[in-house]
Amino acid sequence: MWVITKNALRERIRRKEFFIVVAVGILILLLCSSGTATITMNGEPITGFDHMIVVMHTIVAAVGCLLAAVLGIRTIPNEYERKDSHLIWVRGISQPVYHGGLTLANMLSAMLATGILYLALAVYVAANGRVDYLVRMLPAFLIVCIAVAAASLFTSVLSIVLPTALVGVLGILFALGGILHGILSLYKNIAGGVAGTLLKGLLFVLPDMNGIQQQARRLMAQEGVDMHLILTGLLAVYVLSLGILVFRRREA
Amino acid sequence: MKAFHILYGAAGVLLAAATVLTGDYGLSKTDMEIYDRAVGLENDMSENGFLDFSPSDYKIRFFNGDCDYVVADGEVTKEDAAFDTFVGTAYEIDGAYQVILPTYENFSELFSMLDSAQRISDGELQFGEADYSEDAHAATLWHEAFHAWQLTNWADEVTARGEAADISEEGGYEQIVVNEVDSDPEYVLSFSQEMELLQKAYESDDAEEKCRLIREALALSAEMEQGMSAQAAYAARYFETLEGSARYVEAQAYRLLAGEAAWSETYMGEFTYSNGAGKYYAMGMLKCLLLDQLAPDWKDDFTALADLDEFLQAAVEGR
Numbered sequence: 001m002w003v004i005t006k007n008a009l010r011e012r013i014r015r016k017e018f019f020i021v022v023a024v025g026i027l028i029l030l031l032c033s034s035g036t037a038t039i040t041m042n043g044e045p046i047t048g049f050d051h052m053i054v055v056m057h058t059i060v061a062a063v064g065c066l067l068a069a070v071l072g073i074r075t076i077p078n079e080y081e082r083k084d085s086h087l088i089w090v091r092g093i094s095q096p097v098y099h100g101g102l103t104l105a106n107m108l109s110a111m112l113a114t115g116i117l118y119l120a121l122a123v124y125v126a127a128n129g130r131v132d133y134l135v136r137m138l139p140a141f142l143i144v145c146i147a148v149a150a151a152s153l154f155t156s157v158l159s160i161v162l163p164t165a166l167v168g169v170l171g172i173l174f175a176l177g178g179i180l181h182g183i184l185s186l187y188k189n190i191a192g193g194v195a196g197t198l199l200k201g202l203l204f205v206l207p208d209m210n211g212i213q214q215q216a217r218r219l220m221a222q223e224g225v226d227m228h229l230i231l232t233g234l235l236a237v238y239v240l241s242l243g244i245l246v247f248r249r250r251e252a
Numbered sequence: 253m254k255a256f257h258i259l260y261g262a263a264g265v266l267l268a269a270a271t272v273l274t275g276d277y278g279l280s281k282t283d284m285e286i287y288d289r290a291v292g293l294e295n296d297m298s299e300n301g302f303l304d305f306s307p308s309d310y311k312i313r314f315f316n317g318d319c320d321y322v323v324a325d326g327e328v329t330k331e332d333a334a335f336d337t338f339v340g341t342a343y344e345i346d347g348a349y350q351v352i353l354p355t356y357e358n359f360s361e362l363f364s365m366l367d368s369a370q371r372i373s374d375g376e377l378q379f380g381e382a383d384y385s386e387d388a389h390a391a392t393l394w395h396e397a398f399h400a401w402q403l404t405n406w407a408d409e410v411t412a413r414g415e416a417a418d419i420s421e422e423g424g425y426e427q428i429v430v431n432e433v434d435s436d437p438e439y440v441l442s443f444s445q446e447m448e449l450l451q452k453a454y455e456s457d458d459a460e461e462k463c464r465l466i467r468e469a470l471a472l473s474a475e476m477e478q479g480m481s482a483q484a485a486y487a488a489r490y491f492e493t494l495e496g497s498a499r500y501v502e503a504q505a506y507r508l509l510a511g512e513a514a515w516s517e518t519y520m521g522e523f524t525y526s527n528g529a530g531k532y533y534a535m536g537m538l539k540c541l542l543l544d545q546l547a548p549d550w551k552d553d554f555t556a557l558a559d560l561d562e563f564l565q566a567a568v569e570g571r
Binding site: 226 | 271275336361
């Protein structure tokens with residue numbers, strides 16, 4: 001399984017989407033940290049570290065989740081289109097192991113991209129002399145990886161059984177829904193009625209990716225962390241991973 | 253492979269158990285503290301308060317987005333949500349009026365989001381932090397509990413008067429104000445003048461000058477009323493009496509909780525004309541504050557059918 005993952009990972013990180021999204025992410029972080037971006041909070045320009053880190057961390061997590069969704073769309077379908085899968089079947093490797101290896105590669109590549117953005121964030125933190133944040137960045141990164149893994153797993157698992165275009169749309173919506181979970185949750189109770197009920201059902205199955213990234217940021221800031229949100233994210237990752245065992249590709 | 257499946261299944265069970273165990277169920281500590289702080293004001297508020305009005309007489313329902321946590325007699329119970337939207341209101345449930353409020357967490361997040369959306373729609377990339385404090389939420393509880401008191405005692409009469417004025421829907425009142433009142437530049441000017449006169453009267457230390465300004469304002473008010481349709485006149489009176497007095501109660505609670513400076517900043521800077529019903533909240537509150545200065549016992553005679561202008565008229569005539 002590891003050989004499958006290693007080969008797929010190499011391919012993933014050579015993809016142009018990977019570089020483009022990481023480059024755009026770093027550019028946004030640079031703009032934010034340079035004071036060029038005119039973001040304000042309560043009428044005050046956000047130039048202070050405590051405000052900026054909230055904005056930058058949200059951007060890092062959002063870019064990571066969206067990239068995870070994008071990178072997972074075509075990995076498995078491409079393998080089948082190129083008939084690489086035949087080389088796997090002749091070696092007696094099962095579908096779950098094969099799909100699991102490829103999904104793991106998707107997850108690791110998205111985590112790698114998020115890690116690069118996290119490094120850019122670490123440079124900003126270090127430049128501001130906030131060693132207290134710096135030492136907690138690794139566990140915070142691991143927490144953000146839960147949200148990234150969920151976005152990656154969702155598209156990877158769906159790509160086993162659904163057409164690529166549909167997986168792309170659903171994957172992006174899933175990632176956006178997770179990132180905007182808090183806003184959607186409030187909107188659910190503003191809308192009410194049928195729309196509210198539909199949103200309630202949707203939010204029940206969507207992992208709160210923004211809530212998870214907030215916990216990571218809170219950990220860095222030494223604020224109280226809501227373990228329930230982190231565990232809910234992990235549970236979502238677990239449930240999604242079951243799809244690798246359950247879903248099978250017909251043409252195999 | 254079988255061992256892997258067993259281990260995988262066990263990990264899932266453990267994860268699910270840990271998720272359930274770490275969940276935050278029930279009313280949050282913050283909301284419970286807000287309730288306790290609000291109810292803790294009862295002694296101070298009742299010293300010069302409305303007869304028989306006490307928030308703890310009513311069930312308070314905190315809506316958390318999914319269900320209501322109902323606080324009554326020191327007990328908290330979980331019930332199905334009375335409304336599936338964020339509202340602050342008094343509503344009749346099982347034959348008694350209850351107060352419905354979103355939890356503080358939800359309300360403050362909602363205000364932050366709306367504030368940010370407003371700023372962004374104004375073309376600025378701005379995010380607002382919650383300007384809505386726990387004290388403000390406790391004061392809102394007083395506001396809605398006061399509506400519960402008004403409706404418990406005079407709901408039928410208020411409804412009957414609305415129907416007599418051919419206004420039957422709750423939203424109809426504000427629509428009349430928007431359609432008939434806000435579009436009339438003369439009314440806007442007169443209302444602004446009335447508000448300015450009353451504000452000067454409130455700030456004046458000279459009793460004679462205070463009464464003169466109030467008389468002038470009341471004359472303007474009567475003149476405005478004559479120029480309005482019966483529907484619009486009733487809608488204005490309805491908001492001033494019911495909402496203005498509730499705003500007054502809310503402001504008094506906030507004053508005790510947050511102090512004079514915060515009270516003044518939050519409530520005493522709102523005496524300007526605004527479209528919709530909001531201006532009547534401020535005007536009604538201002539009239540209640542003036543009555544406190546001129547006739548401290550006015551609350552003993554207050555009902556949800558009262559005309560604050562008549563109260564003020566009687567107060568200045570008695571001098």
